[in-house]
Amino acid sequence: MTLSVTVHSDATHQAADAWRRQTSLRRLYTAMGVGLLLVALCATMWFADEANAGHFFDRLPHIFDFLSWLIPKDWNDVWRAMFDIASPHDNGTQEYNFPLGRAYVWGGFYVPEYFELMLTTLNVALVSTFIGFVFAVPFSFIAARNLTPHPVLRHVVKRLMELLRAFPEIVIAGLFAAIVSIGPIAAIIAIGLHSIGALGKLFYEINENIDMRAEEGLTAVGANWFERVRFADLPQVLPNFMSYTLLRIEINVRASTIIGAVGGGGIGEELKLSISRGFGAKTLALVLLLFTTIFLIDQFSAWLRRKLAGEQAFMMGA
Amino acid sequence: MAVMTADQILSIEERYPQVFQRPLHKRFGPLLLFVGTLLYFVYAVWFFNLPQVMRESHWERLPLFLTQWISYDVQPTFPLDTPQIEPKYPRFSVLGADPHPDWVKTNADGSITVLVNGPAKSVTFTKTVATIIANGQTVQVSMISGKPVVSGAIPAWITAHDEEVVADMGFVGEVRVAADRVKVRKRFLGWANFVFDPRSPFFEKSPSEVISLIVSGPELKPGTSNLALAANNIWYNGQWQHGDVWTKLLQTVVMAFLGTLLGGIVAFPLAFFAARNITPSGLLSQVLKRFFDFMRSVDMLIWALFFTRAFGPGPLAGSAAIFFTEIGTLGKTYSEALENIDDKPREGVLSTGANGLLVQRYGVLPEVIPVFISQTLYQWESNTRGATIIGAVGAGGIGLKLWEAMRTNSNWANVFYMVLLILLVVFIFDNISSFLRRRLSRTIHDYNRMQAEQG
Numbered sequence: 001m002t003l004s005v006t007v008h009s010d011a012t013h014q015a016a017d018a019w020r021r022q023t024s025l026r027r028l029y030t031a032m033g034v035g036l037l038l039v040a041l042c043a044t045m046w047f048a049d050e051a052n053a054g055h056f057f058d059r060l061p062h063i064f065d066f067l068s069w070l071i072p073k074d075w076n077d078v079w080r081a082m083f084d085i086a087s088p089h090d091n092g093t094q095e096y097n098f099p100l101g102r103a104y105v106w107g108g109f110y111v112p113e114y115f116e117l118m119l120t121t122l123n124v125a126l127v128s129t130f131i132g133f134v135f136a137v138p139f140s141f142i143a144a145r146n147l148t149p150h151p152v153l154r155h156v157v158k159r160l161m162e163l164l165r166a167f168p169e170i171v172i173a174g175l176f177a178a179i180v181s182i183g184p185i186a187a188i189i190a191i192g193l194h195s196i197g198a199l200g201k202l203f204y205e206i207n208e209n210i211d212m213r214a215e216e217g218l219t220a221v222g223a224n225w226f227e228r229v230r231f232a233d234l235p236q237v238l239p240n241f242m243s244y245t246l247l248r249i250e251i252n253v254r255a256s257t258i259i260g261a262v263g264g265g266g267i268g269e270e271l272k273l274s275i276s277r278g279f280g281a282k283t284l285a286l287v288l289l290l291f292t293t294i295f296l297i298d299q300f301s302a303w304l305r306r307k308l309a310g311e312q313a314f315m316m317g318a
Numbered sequence: 319m320a321v322m323t324a325d326q327i328l329s330i331e332e333r334y335p336q337v338f339q340r341p342l343h344k345r346f347g348p349l350l351l352f353v354g355t356l357l358y359f360v361y362a363v364w365f366f367n368l369p370q371v372m373r374e375s376h377w378e379r380l381p382l383f384l385t386q387w388i389s390y391d392v393q394p395t396f397p398l399d400t401p402q403i404e405p406k407y408p409r410f411s412v413l414g415a416d417p418h419p420d421w422v423k424t425n426a427d428g429s430i431t432v433l434v435n436g437p438a439k440s441v442t443f444t445k446t447v448a449t450i451i452a453n454g455q456t457v458q459v460s461m462i463s464g465k466p467v468v469s470g471a472i473p474a475w476i477t478a479h480d481e482e483v484v485a486d487m488g489f490v491g492e493v494r495v496a497a498d499r500v501k502v503r504k505r506f507l508g509w510a511n512f513v514f515d516p517r518s519p520f521f522e523k524s525p526s527e528v529i530s531l532i533v534s535g536p537e538l539k540p541g542t543s544n545l546a547l548a549a550n551n552i553w554y555n556g557q558w559q560h561g562d563v564w565t566k567l568l569q570t571v572v573m574a575f576l577g578t579l580l581g582g583i584v585a586f587p588l589a590f591f592a593a594r595n596i597t598p599s600g601l602l603s604q605v606l607k608r609f610f611d612f613m614r615s616v617d618m619l620i621w622a623l624f625f626t627r628a629f630g631p632g633p634l635a636g637s638a639a640i641f642f643t644e645i646g647t648l649g650k651t652y653s654e655a656l657e658n659i660d661d662k663p664r665e666g667v668l669s670t671g672a673n674g675l676l677v678q679r680y681g682v683l684p685e686v687i688p689v690f691i692s693q694t695l696y697q698w699e700s701n702t703r704g705a706t707i708i709g710a711v712g713a714g715g716i717g718l719k720l721w722e723a724m725r726t727n728s729n730w731a732n733v734f735y736m737v738l739l740i741l742l743v744v745f746i747f748d749n750i751s752s753f754l755r756r757r758l759s760r761t762i763h764d765y766n767r768m769q770a771e772q773g
Binding site for chain 2 (some may be wrong): 066127181268
């Protein structure tokens with residue numbers, strides 16, 4: 001597109017000049033920014049490639065080796081692995097010992113191993129989200145600028161939540177693995193502590209945006225801080241709190257899978273072992289199960305969130 | 319509060335039935351929710367076998383580990399069956415190869431005094447008798463009968479076993495006396511050898527000495543300047559591995575940056591085809607949206623495990639894992655931002671007869687670019703926080719190093735050092751990201767205000 005400027009007077013001329021100067025300056029800045037980003041991109045790519053065990057272009061032709069090797073001899077083995085049914089390919093190795101993981105509940109009725117592991121992962125996520133919720137709610141009222149009982153307390157709680165959020169989960173998991181032994185409890189503590197910080201931040205941001213008139217009404221009748229929070233503020237923010245908590249459950253299912261892979265038990269650990277040993281059918285069964293579960297949770301919580309808080313529940317935040 | 323009569327209460331109840339006579343599910347809903355949660359917790363306690371886990375846990379280790387984060391100890395052993403009592407140090411003692419600390423004294427009569435914490439907490443011993451002083455008490459341990467025997471009453475801070483007498487002196491350390499040896503553990507606050515390790519020629523030199531050596535000293539290693547030698551010694555410090563830790567930390571930062579940026583670059587054009595108001599084909603939009611869902615829900619962990627198999631362990635695998643996950647996350651958020659745009663600028667550009675690409679460039683992009691950048695920055699920030707964890711499964715970065723240091727249960731000071739570095743990095747990147755986002759939101763704000771002013 002071309003822009004034609006008809007010169008009427010000196011003033012218009014100057015204005016057009018200034019506009020052109022400004023535009024070219026801005027274009028220069030944008031170009032410089034993009035150039036800088038490109039340089040950083042190339043440098044980091046080179047760095048990541050150098051530090052890696054295998055290099056990108058050497059490995060690229062082989063990238064599908066692993067995938068092809070994931071393909072099981074018999075596609076039915078995926079289902080057999082998932083439901084712990086004996087495989088005709090069983091040769092005594094761990095790769096095909098599907099029925100070994102059966103956990104009998106009642107007589108001949110059993111829970112397949114991978115479903116039990118998935119249940120562990122889900123329970124880790126639920127319990128740790130609950131821990132996060134229980135602590136984040138009171139913290140969020142203390143940390144909110146408009147509701148805090150004391151400004152010093154507010155800063156202390158805010159810094160504490162920042163620390164809990166930024167502290168690497170894996171360190172807490174590792175520390176507690178040394179105390180309560182490796183397993184889901186260490187994972188719950190690690191993810192729970194992280195959830196306190198993450199939920200607390202989202203919660204106090206909601207608190208800071210509430211309508212203060214209800215609170216004023218209760219102040220007028222002489223309610224104390226707890227009564228005001230309980231009767232004026234909590235009912236206003238609870239739907240949003242629930243919505244973010246549901247979002248957190250989704251995130252925590254992923255987190256507990258990852259922590260599981262480094263010794264937190266559950267499906268993550270099994271998945272890591274299965275992939276590193278190259279058990280095609282088992283890996284596919286695990287991935288399929290995990291994928292389905294996460295998908296179902298996503299859908300269910302999206303539906304529930306929409307019911308609870310409407311479209312605003314889909315704003316960014318983690 | 320004012321006291322109301324029964325009539326007044328009744329009249330209020332009549333006026334607001336929706337407050338006082340709520341439907342059953344509203345009245346008992348919260349209670350049911352509470353009871354349900356409680357029941358779930360009983361189940362969870364049973365499921366995780368909590369009582370047994372708690373019985374078998376070692377909570378006494380927690381303060382021990384935490385003190386190890388900020389302190390170190392030296393453990394000399396004094397064998398009593400040699401002609402002369404000489405301290406022996408573990409092979410990798412922080413004191414270096416030939417230590418002669420001033421808290422170990424050989425007295426004139428051949429006995430040895432170890433000052434665990436000054437003379438108030440110390441032990442003096444010969445081959446036959448040891449005198450332990452702590453908490454204002456003096457305890458004699460005799461080794462004549464072939465095993466240590468405490469003479470007199472045993473105070474609470476001393477535990478007498480058959481073969482060994484253990485004197486617990488609290489944080490500063492402990493003394494263990496057996497018939498054939500005395501073992502002392504002396505604890506110091508701080509981190510030992512943080513700058514130079516015992517192999518370095520600069521070891522145990524004061525900062526001023528080191529500086530004068532670097533500035534004007536003779537070359538300690540011929541052919542290398544003292545400055546280069548010092549830098550080399552710090553970088554390759556055997557205990558703290560500064561070089562390795564910093565490189566791994568840089569890898570983690572690079573992984574987050576590269577993964578998020580590449581994810582954004584790929585998601586950017588795709589989002590236009592996924593946004594229902596921009597793409598001409600509904601099928602394409604649906605396919606792309608499901609593709610984004612897939613990329614997100616396969617999970618960073620699985621991508622990380624997959625790419626470590628494909629590329630080998632390292633930051634390339636980690637970057638690729640974040641990249642794949644981010645295509646899904648950013649693709650979804652980008653396309654949602656596109657679906658929420660104001661259609662008027664686009665119609666305006668369209669009315670001038672511009673082609674498809676120009677409409678996007680001048681009608682759509684100015685509106686969404688700040689939102690895109692803000693969301694990308696947010697993801698970058700959150701990935702910097704999260705990238706440590708996929709490192710532990712072999713995807714490069716500081717995660718694996720952290721996990722290994724923790725698994726040995728001895729390098730807790732190293733763990734703390736790395737944690738501090740990670741926190742510092744997260745803090746810096748959080749601030750950069752939120753500063754940039756604030757600037758951006760101000761731009762959006764200004765833009766909206768100008769729009770409003772122009773009507």
